[in-house]
Amino acid sequence: MAGPGIENLLITVVGAGFAGVEAAWAVASRGLPVRLYEMRPVQNTPAHTTEYFAELVCSNSLKSKSPTSPAGQLKAEMALLGSIILKTAEQHSVPAGEALGVDRNAFGAAITAVIEMHPLIEVVREPFTASMAIKLLSEADQTLILATGPLTSPDLAEWLAKLTGRTHLYFYDAVSPTVDASTIDHTVAFGQSRYDKGEGADYLNCPFEKDHYYNFVRELVAAERVPIRAFEAGGKRDADAPASELEEPFLEKIKYFAGCTPIEAIAEKGERSLAFGNFKPVGLTDPRTGRRPYAALQLRPENTERTLYSLVACQNRLRFGEQKRVFRMVPGLENAEFVRYGVIHRNTYLEAPEVLTPFLEMREHPGLFIAGQLTGVEGYVESAAMGILAGIHAVNRVRDEVLINPPRETAYGGLLAHLQDSTPREFAPMNVNWGLFPTPEIVTRDKSLIRAAKLQSAQSAFQTFLERNS
Ligand SMILES: Cc1cc2nc3c(=O)[nH]c(=O)nc-3n(C[C@H](O)[C@H](O)[C@H](O)COP(=O)(O)OP(=O)(O)OC[C@H]3O[C@@H](n4cnc5c(N)ncnc54)[C@H](O)[C@@H]3O)c2cc1C
Structure with a gap:
């Protein structure tokens, strides 16, 4: 596989799931070389069954297509940021009512091919170990994006637990x-x-x-x-x-x-x-x-x-x-x-409000970004969304540019607010939903009017964000 020389490599992504694929794509499409590690098929997770990237381990649905749903708004924002998962999913969709259902094998094969063929992405099919992480982070100018998901390999999960003081890494959702x-x-x-x-x-x-x-x-x-x-x-x-x-x-x-x-x-x-x-x-x-x-x-x-x-x-x-x-x-x-x-199931995620900056970077370890379900979002789409953002922030970090997040009113802003909210609670992963959007300043109890207002401010805030940052 053609790829960039190690001497030029500034960004490494670990895990070619929903988040890792998006992160690698976001980096490469902004002109930087990226090395993407995926441990399957050398080492499998207990739930994945194929060698494909972004494997849908359970349902084949990428949530609602309706533009007036929270998932629809998140997808619209992701598409504007250049999501490769959504583009490929559309190409391999199957009839599923309002949901974006995909043919899992056709989608898996296509997304794997598209990533492997990108001239700026070098794919390495081997487990990324704790000692590799330590070595990489000790080198100057290296940026690491961890996107190893709910079934992160035990060795790496153990390292993350140590890095975050153990109490800030969850192994199970309850x-x-x-x-x-x-x-x-x-x-x-x-x-x-x-x-x-x-x-x-x-x-x-x-x-x-x-x-x-x-x-x-x-x-x-x-x-x-x-x-x-x-x-x-x-x-x-x-x-x-x-x-x-x-x-x-x-x-x-x-x-x-x-x-x-x-x-x-x-x-x-x-x-x-x-x-x-x-x-x-x-x-x-x-x-x-x-x-x-x-x-x-x-x-x-x-x-x-x-x-x-x-x-x-x-x-x-x-x-x-x-x-x-x-x-x-x-x-x-x-x-x-x-x-x-x-x-109540097996999961791995960080206590984001304690350990992550609003830009998905570890507070105590600059240069180490977290993406996907590890950040404390839940679901294929939300994980992919956090992959795109981590990729963009990593590029801006490498280029010494200012890191800027989508505004609070947007679907992205809602998820990020969840990851940063320090209200005392048992922190748990969250799907995108109406409750994450700020309450609009309109005097009505009509749910549909409230939702329409939430959506409208999300759309215009995201548009302004894009105009100011493109
Ligand atoms: C059993 C199960 C069922 C689920 N069902 C659904 C569902 O129906 N709908 C839904 O929306 N969400 C579901 N989820 C959640 C879903 O897995 C996640 O939302 C999504 O896949 C997370 O994306 P991710 O990129 O963070 O992780 P993943 O998509 O899991 O990708 C992580 C990748 O990292 C790789 N990896 C792990 N450790 C290493 C390492 N050390 N070195 C190299 N590679 C490594 C893995 O092989 C994997 O490919 C389910 C999760 C589980 C565990």
């Missing part, structure tokens, strides 16, 4: 669902911190009456769960182990890495265990009754603008449809819109 604040029924959910401690009411509380609580617990325990994959429980990838055999090691790992147990597993231990644990009502008074509720699910703000709330201690592994059904039984959440569902 995430509670998050809802759009404007869809919570505020006549039921009341703002109060336990015993009125703390400044103002940080939490919203969804109060349960006794019967309601027991109905909820029954449905929670009976709801359909996502099966555990062998590799997540520590078994071999192709092991055909029954779910019951995988359950215990999986839960042990979750407890070890994420410090928690899924809510349905706690509820299974006894009908009242949530009322005494996750949903304990102590220190709360329901203003509608003047009494302490039987149990209360607390909602905690996910961002400083309080446009998103997460359901405290509701990490779970129910199927998404089941989560919507069961958690909508909670008083005050009957019409809640879920912008992120709870998940």
Whole structure:
């Protein structure tokens, strides 16, 4: 494969997934040579099955094509920045309603070919190790973009953990669902911190009456769960182990890495265990009754603008449809819109607000950029978006130019705000969603008008950004 000489090489990208491909493309199309490492097929991840770059490991959907959806707006911004993933996906799309569905093998083959053929991209099919990272970063004028994704090789993940002080690297997601604040029924959910401690009411509380609580617990325990994959429980990838055999090691790992147990597993231990644990009502008074509720699910703000709330201690592994059904039984959440569902699965990502600059560079390690899911976004499209941006910032760093991010109003701005928001919370990866866009200054409760205003300011802010920075 033709490529630039090592002596000229200034930028190295590790991982040819969604983010790495975009980062390498962004660098090369801005005229700089780039070396792209991909460990497959020499070393595989537990979920990838091909040698293709940007492999879709599960669904073949790159989210909504609708220009009036959050994903549509993000895609429009990515396209304007020169996304190669989107261009190639369009060429290999399959009918999938409103979604951009792709033929995964045709897409994989095409994106691999297009990257391999670029004269400024040198592809190296070998695992990039911790010692290679240390060596590269010790050399002058070297820039490294890590885009190794949720299944980063163990050696590199271990190095990243050391680099970030271990507490800032997550190996598992144990995430509670998050809802759009404007869809919570505020006549039921009341703002109060336990015993009125703390400044103002940080939490919203969804109060349960006794019967309601027991109905909820029954449905929670009976709801359909996502099966555990062998590799997540520590078994071999192709092991055909029954779910019951995988359950215990999986839960042990979750407890070890994420410090928690899924809510349905706690509820299974006894009908009242949530009322005494996750949903304990102590220190709360329901203003509608003047009494302490039987149990209360607390909602905690996910961002400083309080446009998103997460359901405290509701990490779970129910199927998404089941989560919507069961958690909508909670008083005050009957019409809640879920912008992120709870998940418990293997993942690797950094605690971005602690360790990353707004430009996706490690605060303590200039010249080391992070891209993709490692940054704390979730999903093929969002990861690709963070690949483009990391590539652009790396080029500007190398050229000694000022680094500038898309404005807060844009879809990019929303994702970046999530990565920088230091509100005390369990930091967890986020998909693009309406709650990430700033609330517009219009006086209406009409959801469609609010969304239209969000979209309009995103579009015009991105246009201005492009005009000023092209
Ligand atoms: C099991 C599973 C199912 C998923 N399902 C979906 C879904 O349906 N929809 C969705 O939107 N998202 C899904 N995701 C999330 C999805 O994987 C990510 O959003 C997306 O692929 C992340 O992009 P990325 O570029 O950060 O990482 P990836 O696309 O995973 O790319 C990382 C690349 O780095 C390589 N790599 C790792 N370590 C090294 C190393 N040391 N040296 C060289 N190369 C290395 C890997 O082989 C891989 O090719 C799923 C994730 C998992 C784990």
